[in-house]
Amino acid sequence: MRIAIPRETHPGENRVPIIPDVAKKLVRMGAELVIESGMGTGSGFTDAEYTDVGATLSSDRNELFSSADVLLRLRKPELSEIALMKRGCIHISYLDPFNEHALVNAFKEAGVTAISMEMIPRTTRSQKMDALSSQANLAGYQMVMEAAMALPRIFPMMMTPAGTLKPANVFVIGAGVAGLQAIATAKRLGARVTAFDTRPVVAEQVQSLGGKFLEIDLGETGETADGYAKELTPEQVDIQRQAQKDVIAKSDVVITTAQVFGRKPPVLVTQDMVEGMAPGSVIVDMAAETGGNVEGSVPNETVEWSGVTIIGKGNLAGEVARDASQMYSSNLFNLVEDNWCEDKHLFVVDFEDDILPGCIITHGGEITHDTIKNIVEGGA
Numbered sequence: 001m002r003i004a005i006p007r008e009t010h011p012g013e014n015r016v017p018i019i020p021d022v023a024k025k026l027v028r029m030g031a032e033l034v035i036e037s038g039m040g041t042g043s044g045f046t047d048a049e050y051t052d053v054g055a056t057l058s059s060d061r062n063e064l065f066s067s068a069d070v071l072l073r074l075r076k077p078e079l080s081e082i083a084l085m086k087r088g089c090i091h092i093s094y095l096d097p098f099n100e101h102a103l104v105n106a107f108k109e110a111g112v113t114a115i116s117m118e119m120i121p122r123t124t125r126s127q128k129m130d131a132l133s134s135q136a137n138l139a140g141y142q143m144v145m146e147a148a149m150a151l152p153r154i155f156p157m158m159m160t161p162a163g164t165l166k167p168a169n170v171f172v173i174g175a176g177v178a179g180l181q182a183i184a185t186a187k188r189l190g191a192r193v194t195a196f197d198t199r200p201v202v203a204e205q206v207q208s209l210g211g212k213f214l215e216i217d218l219g220e221t222g223e224t225a226d227g228y229a230k231e232l233t234p235e236q237v238d239i240q241r242q243a244q245k246d247v248i249a250k251s252d253v254v255i256t257t258a259q260v261f262g263r264k265p266p267v268l269v270t271q272d273m274v275e276g277m278a279p280g281s282v283i284v285d286m287a288a289e290t291g292g293n294v295e296g297s298v299p300n301e302t303v304e305w306s307g308v309t310i311i312g313k314g315n316l317a318g319e320v321a322r323d324a325s326q327m328y329s330s331n332l333f334n335l336v337e338d339n340w341c342e343d344k345h346l347f348v349v350d351f352e353d354d355i356l357p358g359c360i361i362t363h364g365g366e367i368t369h370d371t372i373k374n375i376v377e378g379g380a
Contacts, residue, residue, distance in 0.1 A: 140181025156190020279307030
């Protein structure tokens with residue numbers, strides 16, 4: 001089976017889907033591995049590192065797509081690239097199927113099996129394939145680094161003969177994977193950290209990292225079966241805004257990570273809250289690309305409002321591209337290995353599997369994921 005890995009072409013994307021160490025594993029499994037020349041450059045990997053482990057180079061991008069049995073990617077493809085794929089090809093990458101309806105239909109019409117990495121079910125067995133979590137971990141770290149660089153003061157308390165510097169106050173909104181890593185990183189840098197999440201069950205996790213959990217009574221909240229926070233009602237969002245207003249005003253850094261899977265994120269930091277912060281304070285909005293948690297944040301830009309720096313950088317994991325590539329590559333390999341037939345050297349699409357059906361969007365000329373099918377075809 002020919003596994004092909006094209007070069008990522010999205011502007012500013014330096015992560016790569018497969019690193020040389022993982023390429024070696026794929027070759028050992030019996031795959032015919034073909035990579036596009038220059039595929040690893042963004043993360044500092046040379047073509048020679050791939051050929052040394054048994055991969056073949058290709059400089060013909062169109063032929064790479066048309067001859068592949070399996071395509072391993074990071075970003076979603078262009079519609080023109082789907083047109084090149086042969087019927088029965090398996091395409092694995094991030095796809096954003098909730099919003100990319102034209103893409104889903106193109107996969108269906110082309111007869112391509114489209115597997116969405118962000119739709120991997122959150123179960124114990126699938127943790128090793130969970131790319132959303134692996135990249136969110138790095139994003140949580142990087143948000144704190146971005147804030148520390150923009151803040152005109154240091155994070156830790158420092159006692160010197162010239163006087164004592166107080167620790168910075170950091171407020172993290174959302175204690176999922178990214179939020180918990182942000183809390184841990186800010187604490188390691190010596191900040192005083194407060195955090196809030198709509199799921200009271202995570203309070204213990206926040207406290208175990210040395211953070212203070214902000215108690216806000218929102219009534220019934222909780223999380224979905226997949227472990228994501230449930231969407232709040234407009235009334236609950238208003239209660240949260242008012243309760244955290246004083247904490248935000250006293251914070252040197254605010255980091256927002258609140259996202260609702262498949263939906264637009266809630267606006268939790270309003271313009272008047274930004275204006276209530278001290279000049280020189282910093283806000284990092286992880287959700288800026290998908291609508292934003294912060295009023296006034298701009299996707300992939302850093303702006304200033306009332307003396308407060310608002311960072312809306314989107315591809316945060318991509319700022320540490322080499323480590324992000326290693327983790328994503330591992331997620332991809334674990335998915336492939338889990339569905340690999342050793343005797344025939346094939347990726348087997350098994351709808352009886354406990355993981356695969358949850359992340360297959362199209363197969364055999366049909367949209368097979370019920371939720372996505374209802375959204376795309378207007379049934380819900």
